[in-house]
Each structure stands twice: as C-alpha cells, then as structure tokens.
Amino acid sequence: MRLAVVGSGYVGLVAGACFADLGHEVILVDVDEQKLAALQGGQVPIHENFLPELLQRHRGKRLNFSDDLQAAVRASAAVFIAVGTPPTEQGEADLSYVESVARSISGAINGYKVIVEKSTVPVYTSDWVRKIILRNAAPPDSFDVASNPEFLREGTAVTDFLYPDRIVVGADSERCAAVLRQIYAPLTDGSYYRRADAIPRPDRAQVPPPLIVTSAKSAELIKHASNAFLAMKISFINAVASICEAVGANVQQVCQGIGTDSRIGPRFLSPGIGYGGSCFPKDLMAFRAVARESGYEFRLLDEVIRINEDQRQRFLRKVRNALWTLRGKRLGVLGLAFKGGTDDIRESPAVRLVQSLLQEGCQVAAYDPAAGERAREVLTSNVEFVGSAYEAARGADALLILTEWEEFAALDLGRLHRELKYPIVIDGRNLYHPDAMAAQGFTYYSVGRQPATPETQAADAATSPRNLKKS
Ligand SMILES: NC(=O)c1ccc[n+]([C@@H]2O[C@H](COP(=O)([O-])OP(=O)(O)OC[C@H]3O[C@@H](n4cnc5c(N)ncnc54)[C@H](O)[C@@H]3O)[C@@H](O)[C@H]2O)c1
Incomplete structure (x- = not known):
C-alpha cells in the first residue's frame, strides 16, 4: 500500500522504515529541513538497533523523504500522524502540531483516506482531527480518522514495532478498520516472520501478534492507560525499595518473589532512579489532565509522579551519605540517556541528577555510549565528556551508574578499582551484586539493598552459617 508518515522522529522514522520492510511504499514527511537532508543523505539521526539496516535497505526505493505533506497525502491511502505531542505548562498534551497536520491534510484529500493517529494523544483527539478536516472543506465520506497507538520502546524500537505484543486499531467504521x-x-x-530477510525475532516475542479492533476513543485511552500502568509499576517497586532500605531487606529478592506471580510478572519491576524519557512523564500528566477534565480526579497518578520525583532526591541523598560534602568532589558518571540502548535524553533522570550535582559544586566526568552528543547541548559547565567508563572513573571520588547500558554491567572491576581515587560505586540501576562488589574491594551503594563494603563482607563471611560450621 502507499502510506504517508508525518513526523520522522523516534516513532515516525521507525514506523516508516518498518512499514517499508513490510512491503509498503512509504513517504516520510517532516518540516525539519536539516533532518530531511540528513535522512536523504544516508545518515541515521537516532540510535536504534536495526534502523541503519532498514534505512539502507529501503531508502530511495520503498522509503522516500519529503517536506511536501499535501503531495504525500494525495499519493497515499493512509496517512499516519507521528508528530510530537509535548506537554503544555499545565501538563496537558500540546496538540498544535497534530492540528496543523490535520489542517494541511484536508486540502489534499482526493479520494478515500484513512488518517491515523500514531502520536500519543488524549481521548477525543480523533473527534477533533475529524472536525478540523471537515472545517477545512473535505467531504465527510472522503476520510475516516483512526487511532493506532504505538507501544514501541526506544532502544528496541524496530523489534518492538515488528514483533509487538499486540496491535491496537481504534476505528469507528469497518471500512477504516479494513x-x-x-x-x-x-x-x-x-x-513477514517467514521471510529469510526478516529482522530477527527477539526472545520473548509471540508471533503472529493479535490485532485488537476497538473504538477510536478506547484506543486513545489504551495508550494512556498502558503508560500510566507501567509507570505505576516502576513507582510501586521504587516505593518498596525504600522500605527495603529502611528495614534491611533486599529489593531484588522481593522482586523475584513478586514477579514470579504470573498475575504480576517480572517486567517493569526494576528499582532505580525513576522513570524518564519523552513518554511516561508527559503521558501521565496528560492522562491526569484528561481524567480531571472528564470529572475524575486520578489521585493515584499524583502519587506515581510524586514517588518518581522523590526517587531522584533519595539517590542524591545517597551520594551525600557516601561522600559527606559534595562541593569540589570529582564524580565519574556512567549513563546520560534516560535508559539503556538509546541516545534520547529527554526527561532523563540521569541528566537531572547530573544537573543537581553540578549545582552542588561537583565536577563530573561523564560517559554514555550514545547520548554524549545530545547531552553536551544541555550540560555545559563542569562536565567533561569522556570516551569510556574507565576514563570517567579516573581519579574520581566515586563512580555513579545512572543508565542501565549493558556494557556498564560488564566492566572490568579490577581496572575500575585502579582508576578510581576512592573505590566507591553508587549504582542507581542495581547492575551489580553488593557482595561481589565488596569482595572486589568496593564500597557499593545501590537501590533497595544494604550498602556493602569490604569490611561488611568480611564480617558477613565470618558469621555465615557455612563458615561457622567450618570453624
Ligand atoms: N518516543 C517514543 O518512544 C514514543 C513511543 C510511543 C509513542 N510516542 C509518541 O509518538 C509521538 C512522536 O514522538 P517522537 O518521540 O517520535 O517525537 P520526535 O520529537 O522525535 O519527532 C517528532 C517529529 O515530528 C516533526 N514534525 C513536527 N511538526 C510537524 C509537521 N507539522 N509536519 C511534519 N513533521 C512535523 C518534527 O520535526 C520531528 O521530527 C508523540 O506523541 C509520542 O508521545 C513516542
């Protein structure tokens, strides 16, 4: 089929490349001339696994880039709107980009079109998009508006798109659903999955995925409710982690015990420094605003947001407890992206923490495998961007782990120990086992677990039942 995808950001670019891989003819439209030129010139503007391969495979063939939205609409049977929906000052979703696209689309309708909301939008947006298109003189039976929310996660965006848990189609007519x-x-x-050149199937994927058809309003709500639920899971386990710290329990053990309950599941039960990114923070605020507007005060969401903010403050206190005063301290920081596998630093808790540490007078040497360039634009004073974890650790009073990149979980601990001025690691992502770190000579702080030091480790070893028996 011929498709237009409007907005070539994390969602639009991945969706466009994947639609081309499914065999469709895709025109990706953007207003950002620089981005278009980069895409046309063969560059890949975001860090995502398999995206370079897909762009290479389809660029200039089934995947083309353009700034001419109206021509793209005229050439396409369906138009996916994947522009940003950032938060307003009041926390609602700013739908002005969506509205401007809807206005332009209406002038180019030349036969039945399906206009698809791919962006995350509040319930009723499909009604508004329809109204805007009608207001600009498109005939009522010449188009339908559908909601097809996107559930991809940055870092695994391509495989999430091609191997989704489910595809949700919110369509109010059978013609549009078809x-x-x-x-x-x-x-x-x-x-697709039988093709020899298909992007490889990730471990957990169940194929083929179900396609769930709902009303447009239900689909809009599904997206907000899903993100709110996932954020709630993160805040829940972070709250449990705080209790673990207070009573001497181990949150990893608690997670294992909770997560093996098939009604709960282990995913999104990872304690840390809180969620971030371009979706959860804004979508929770938008969902809360939507609920309020509809007459329901969704107080649970207030608490989810509060716990998340608090989590960063708790981590800062942990750094202070480990180092006493912060002014003039040199800190190695591993990770600036809001999570592993991406270069996205939007609402990154790691960046927010670094900003707080800078305000307290720390000097920071930071390393991120992909997000350094983007972070440079927002972090200026007293941050040295270095090329490896070991360089970040060199001469530092402590090393902070702020993003769960796989390479940070596989460091050469002996080398790290030698590089640090003091062997102190404060791990906001629980990438290491406390006993193992203490055994390597580190003083190790993490989330929801007791701090471990070489001394506590030696004492534990002496009093462990096995050793007592031996003696
Ligand atoms: N990033 C994610 O992981 C993710 C996941 C699921 C859903 N979403 C949702 O998808 C939407 C897009 O998110 P994103 O992260 O891709 O945003 P983004 O900021 O990376 O990309 C948006 C793109 O839209 C372009 N754009 C803006 N106005 C335009 C216009 N009038 N015409 C054409 N292009 C225009 C921008 O130049 C930009 O390239 C948001 O609603 C977001 O909440 C994002």
Whole structure:
C-alpha cells in the first residue's frame, strides 16, 4: 500500500522504515529541513538497533523523504500522524502540531483516506482531527480518522514495532478498520516472520501478534492507560525499595518473589532512579489532565509522579551519605540517556541528577555510549565528556551508574578499582551484586539493598552459617 508518515522522529522514522520492510511504499514527511537532508543523505539521526539496516535497505526505493505533506497525502491511502505531542505548562498534551497536520491534510484529500493517529494523544483527539478536516472543506465520506497507538520502546524500537505484543486499531467504521488490517497483514498473517530477510525475532516475542479492533476513543485511552500502568509499576517497586532500605531487606529478592506471580510478572519491576524519557512523564500528566477534565480526579497518578520525583532526591541523598560534602568532589558518571540502548535524553533522570550535582559544586566526568552528543547541548559547565567508563572513573571520588547500558554491567572491576581515587560505586540501576562488589574491594551503594563494603563482607563471611560450621 502507499502510506504517508508525518513526523520522522523516534516513532515516525521507525514506523516508516518498518512499514517499508513490510512491503509498503512509504513517504516520510517532516518540516525539519536539516533532518530531511540528513535522512536523504544516508545518515541515521537516532540510535536504534536495526534502523541503519532498514534505512539502507529501503531508502530511495520503498522509503522516500519529503517536506511536501499535501503531495504525500494525495499519493497515499493512509496517512499516519507521528508528530510530537509535548506537554503544555499545565501538563496537558500540546496538540498544535497534530492540528496543523490535520489542517494541511484536508486540502489534499482526493479520494478515500484513512488518517491515523500514531502520536500519543488524549481521548477525543480523533473527534477533533475529524472536525478540523471537515472545517477545512473535505467531504465527510472522503476520510475516516483512526487511532493506532504505538507501544514501541526506544532502544528496541524496530523489534518492538515488528514483533509487538499486540496491535491496537481504534476505528469507528469497518471500512477504516479494513485498511489498517491490510497494512498490518504481513505481521498478523505471519508472512513477514517467514521471510529469510526478516529482522530477527527477539526472545520473548509471540508471533503472529493479535490485532485488537476497538473504538477510536478506547484506543486513545489504551495508550494512556498502558503508560500510566507501567509507570505505576516502576513507582510501586521504587516505593518498596525504600522500605527495603529502611528495614534491611533486599529489593531484588522481593522482586523475584513478586514477579514470579504470573498475575504480576517480572517486567517493569526494576528499582532505580525513576522513570524518564519523552513518554511516561508527559503521558501521565496528560492522562491526569484528561481524567480531571472528564470529572475524575486520578489521585493515584499524583502519587506515581510524586514517588518518581522523590526517587531522584533519595539517590542524591545517597551520594551525600557516601561522600559527606559534595562541593569540589570529582564524580565519574556512567549513563546520560534516560535508559539503556538509546541516545534520547529527554526527561532523563540521569541528566537531572547530573544537573543537581553540578549545582552542588561537583565536577563530573561523564560517559554514555550514545547520548554524549545530545547531552553536551544541555550540560555545559563542569562536565567533561569522556570516551569510556574507565576514563570517567579516573581519579574520581566515586563512580555513579545512572543508565542501565549493558556494557556498564560488564566492566572490568579490577581496572575500575585502579582508576578510581576512592573505590566507591553508587549504582542507581542495581547492575551489580553488593557482595561481589565488596569482595572486589568496593564500597557499593545501590537501590533497595544494604550498602556493602569490604569490611561488611568480611564480617558477613565470618558469621555465615557455612563458615561457622567450618570453624
Ligand atoms: N518516543 C517514543 O518512544 C514514543 C513511543 C510511543 C509513542 N510516542 C509518541 O509518538 C509521538 C512522536 O514522538 P517522537 O518521540 O517520535 O517525537 P520526535 O520529537 O522525535 O519527532 C517528532 C517529529 O515530528 C516533526 N514534525 C513536527 N511538526 C510537524 C509537521 N507539522 N509536519 C511534519 N513533521 C512535523 C518534527 O520535526 C520531528 O521530527 C508523540 O506523541 C509520542 O508521545 C513516542
């Protein structure tokens, strides 16, 4: 099919490249001339696994880039809107980009079109998009508006798109639902997965994925409710982690005990420094605003947000407890992206923490495998951007782990110990085992677990039942 995707950011670019891989002819539209030129010139503007391969495979063939939205609409059977929906000062979603796209679309409708909201939008947005298109003189039966929320996660965006848990199609007419079913048919009929050149299947993926058809309003709510639920899981376990710290329990053991309950599941039960990114913080605020507008005070969301903010403050206190005063201290920082596998630093708790540490007078040497360039634009004073974890540790009073990149979980601990001025590691992502770190000579702080030092480790070893028996 011929498709237009409007907005070539994390979602639009991945969706466009994946639609091309499914066999569709895609025009990706953006207003950012620089981004378009980079894409046309063969660059890959974001860090995502498999995206370079897909762009290489389809660029200039089934995937083209353009700034001409109206021409793209005229050439396409379906138009996916994937522009940003950032928060306003009041926490609502700013839908002005969506509205401006809807206005432009209306002038180019030349036959039945399905206009698909891919951006995360509040309930009723599909009604508004329809109204705007009608207001600009498109005939009522010449288009339908559908909601097809995107559940991809940055870092694994391509495989999430091609191997989704489910595809949600919010369509208020069968004609419109049929178009979306056809677009996703290579996934839902399993034919994509039988192809020799298909992007490899990730471990947990169940294929083929179900396609769930709902009303447009339900689909809009599904996206907000899903993100709110996932954020709630993170805040829940962070709250449990705080109790673990207070009573001497181990949150990893608690997570294992909770997560093996099939009704709960282990995912998103990772304590840390709180959620961030371009979605959870803004979507929770937008969902809360939508609920309020509809007459429901969703206080649970207030608490989820409060716990998340608090989590960063708790981590800062941990750094202070470990180092006493902060002014003039040199800190190695591992990770600036809001999570591992991406270069996105939007609402990154790691960046916010570094900003707080700078305000307290620390000097920071930071390393991130992908987000350094972007972080440079927002972190200026007293941050030295270095090229490896060991350089970040060199001469530092302590090392802070702020993003869960896989490479940070596999460091050469002996070398790290030698590089640090003091062997102190404060791990905001629980990448290491406290006893193992203490055994390597580190003083190790993490989230929801007791601090471990070489001394506590030696004392524990002496009093462990096995050693007592031996003696
Ligand atoms: N990033 C994610 O992980 C993710 C996941 C699921 C859903 N979403 C949602 O998808 C939407 C897009 O998010 P993103 O992270 O891709 O945003 P982004 O900021 O990375 O990309 C948005 C793109 O839209 C372009 N744009 C803005 N106005 C335009 C216009 N009038 N015409 C054409 N292009 C225009 C921008 O130049 C930019 O390239 C948001 O609603 C977001 O909440 C994001």
